[in-house]
Amino acid sequence: xAKVLIVAEHDGRRLNPSTARCVSCARALPEPEIAIAxxxxxxxxVSEQAAALSGVHHVLRIDNPANAHALAATWAPQVAALxxxxxxxxxxxxxxxxxxxxxxxxxxxxxxxSDIMAVESAQRFRRPVYAGNAILTVEVPAGTQLVATVRxxxxxxxxxxxxxxxxxxxxxxxxxxxxxxxxxxxxxTDRPDLQAARRVVSGGRAFGSAEKFNLLYSLADKLxxxxxxxxxxxxxxxxxxDLQVGxxxxxxxxxxxxxxxxxxxxQHLTGIKDARTIVAINKDAExxxxxxxxxxxxxxxxxxxxxxxxxxxxxxxx
Amino acid sequence: MSKxxxxxxxxxxxxxxxxxxxxxxGVVTDGVKMSINPFDxxxxxxxxxxxxxxxxQEVIAVSVGPTDAQQQLRTALAMGADRAVLVQVDAAPxxxxxxxxxxxLIRREQPQLVILGKQAIDDDNNQTGQMLAALWNRPQATFAxxxxxxDGHAAVTREVDAGLETIEVDLPAVxxxxxxxxxxxxxxxxxxxxxxxxxxxxxxxxxLGVTVAAAIEVIRCDPPPQRQRGIMVKDTRELVAAxxxxxxL
Numbered sequence: 001x002a003k004v005l006i007v008a009e010h011d012g013r014r015l016n017p018s019t020a021r022c023v024s025c026a027r028a029l030p031e032p033e034i035a036i037a038x039x040x041x042x043x044x045x046v047s048e049q050a051a052a053l054s055g056v057h058h059v060l061r062i063d064n065p066a067n068a069h070a071l072a073a074t075w076a077p078q079v080a081a082l083x084x085x086x087x088x089x090x091x092x093x094x095x096x097x098x099x100x101x102x103x104x105x106x107x108x109x110x111x112x113x114s115d116i117m118a119v120e121s122a123q124r125f126r127r128p129v130y131a132g133n134a135i136l137t138v139e140v141p142a143g144t145q146l147v148a149t150v151r152x153x154x155x156x157x158x159x160x161x162x163x164x165x166x167x168x169x170x171x172x173x174x175x176x177x178x179x180x181x182x183x184x185x186x187x188x189t190d191r192p193d194l195q196a197a198r199r200v201v202s203g204g205r206a207f208g209s210a211e212k213f214n215l216l217y218s219l220a221d222k223l224x225x226x227x228x229x230x231x232x233x234x235x236x237x238x239x240x241x242d243l244q245v246g247x248x249x250x251x252x253x254x255x256x257x258x259x260x261x262x263x264x265x266x267q268h269l270t271g272i273k274d275a276r277t278i279v280a281i282n283k284d285a286e287x288x289x290x291x292x293x294x295x296x297x298x299x300x301x302x303x304x305x306x307x308x309x310x311x312x313x314x315x316x317x318x
Numbered sequence: 319m320s321k322x323x324x325x326x327x328x329x330x331x332x333x334x335x336x337x338x339x340x341x342x343x344g345v346v347t348d349g350v351k352m353s354i355n356p357f358d359x360x361x362x363x364x365x366x367x368x369x370x371x372x373x374x375q376e377v378i379a380v381s382v383g384p385t386d387a388q389q390q391l392r393t394a395l396a397m398g399a400d401r402a403v404l405v406q407v408d409a410a411p412x413x414x415x416x417x418x419x420x421x422x423l424i425r426r427e428q429p430q431l432v433i434l435g436k437q438a439i440d441d442d443n444n445q446t447g448q449m450l451a452a453l454w455n456r457p458q459a460t461f462a463x464x465x466x467x468x469d470g471h472a473a474v475t476r477e478v479d480a481g482l483e484t485i486e487v488d489l490p491a492v493x494x495x496x497x498x499x500x501x502x503x504x505x506x507x508x509x510x511x512x513x514x515x516x517x518x519x520x521x522x523x524x525x526l527g528v529t530v531a532a533a534i535e536v537i538r539c540d541p542p543p544q545r546q547r548g549i550m551v552k553d554t555r556e557l558v559a560a561x562x563x564x565x566x567l
Contacts, residue, residue, distance in 0.1 A: 106448070281557075
């Protein structure tokens with residue numbers, strides 16, 4: 001039997017969908033008993049959301065003013081203390097989980113598997129290496145407590161419909177004060193979240209300027225899509241870092257991915273290979289993006305984008 | 319004297335097209351160009367800039383790897399590191415073992431800062447820096463895109479999914495680098511000559527009191543499933559029609 005502890009990712013008010021995807025990974029383990037740990041300043045709302053996920057048995061709520069921000073140095077000792085008796089300790093492979101989980105693993109003296117994409121048994125998993133150019137099947141010995149991050153694009157979000165018990169856990173630990181939150185500057189908008197969106201339109205270096213990159217937003221609005229960007233576009237300052245899709249940015253799995261003016265470096269393709277349908281629009285017919293695209297169109301984006309918007313608009317299909 | 323420890327991993331160069339061996343035992347590395355992990359190069363560049371601003375006196379490049387990792391350490395010395403340490407191992411150790419080795423070196427060298435790449439582009443683990451910070455019981459600032467060192471502490475801007483987060487940490491601390499922290503300098507020929515005279519020490523993990531143990535067994539290595547090339551359309555109208563046919567509009 002697998003006893004699984006999942007560390008909830010949230011912003012203090014809402015549970016991040018990455019947590020529901022971790023639940024699906026946990027449910028792929030044999031006979032899973034699943035607990036979600038909610039560390040927060042006030043975890044009431046997030047605990048309710050975690051308890052509503054189907055397949056979750058317990059929610060462990062740890063309220064502490066020090067938990068207002070997800071500082072790994074502060075959270076890791078608490079997660080390590082909670083982890084006693086659990087066979088698997090999971091977090092999402094988002095910047096939150098990537099920051100936190102190895103710190104937890106080291107405190108537990110446990111090995112960590114990063115980016116689990118498939119569960120073959122309680123001990124055997126598959127994970128990508130070399131930017132997804134090779135897939136390893138790895139195994140840990142029975143009886144080893146395992147820490148892992150879950151590649152969120154590989155698992156559907158667990159549905160709601162659960163009613164787990166919420167338990168407040170008193171933890172009296174001396175938490176470090178050597179790491180302090182200062183600020184978060186966020187490009188948060190009303191658009192769908194890049195990692196959860198069903199449709200994503202993404203732009204590359206071919207846009208040529210931040211001003212022209214804005215053309216992408218009006219197409220995104222027509223489609224109800226999130227906006228993404230290639231590393232080249234982010235490096236050039238056309239788009240903020242949180243829009244970057246790829247090996248070192250966000251790994252996404254939307255139903256529709258439209259890559260516009262993106263040549264398709266291998267590191268970018270790593271971030272989109274789980275997309276259901278990939279559309280590529282590029283001036284260069286030899287661009288590698290066309291090798292993975294389901295639908296390709298060779299042409300100038302500054303001609304095609306207005307046409308596309310007009311066709312979408314006139315057909316009322318947004 | 320204030321020191322910075324920089325960790326450098328020897329990896330398959332990022333421009334090499336990765337091929338999985340037909341017997342599934344791993345990827346082809348024979349005769350393949352090897353380089354410093356690009357994120358570690360950024361870590362080294364940052365350390366050198368901190369030193370050049372006068373906030374540190376010595377930059378030590380460390381690698382945990384095979385004998386051949388001396389090549390990457392020589393490159394690090396040519397970039398400007400003052401000396402190098404190779405902790406020699408046969409097979410690539412897991413991140414927790416690397417972190418234990420680095421901790422032992424920290425005990426010896428007493429650095430103010432340890433800077434690593436956020437991940438190595440071979441195993442893509444993204445673990446070692448965080449594990450080291452935990453074992454050392456010091457702050458971590460991962461995925462750094464801006465580092466400002468002040469007296470006894472640092473403000474670090476981190477690239478996170480929600481945007482840019484700034485945290486303040488007391489020193490000593492561990493930083494891991496993201497892509498936009500800096501652009502590493504090019505190595506000039508005279509620097510390569512000079513680097514040959516800089517000290518490069520080789521150690522076994524046992525000399526640091528560390529036993530390297532593996533917990534994770536690699537059963538198999540497979541190529542990823544390939545996406546099939548799809549259709550090409552002639553114009554925007556055909557594109558919209560194709561999307562409709564797939565039920566996407």
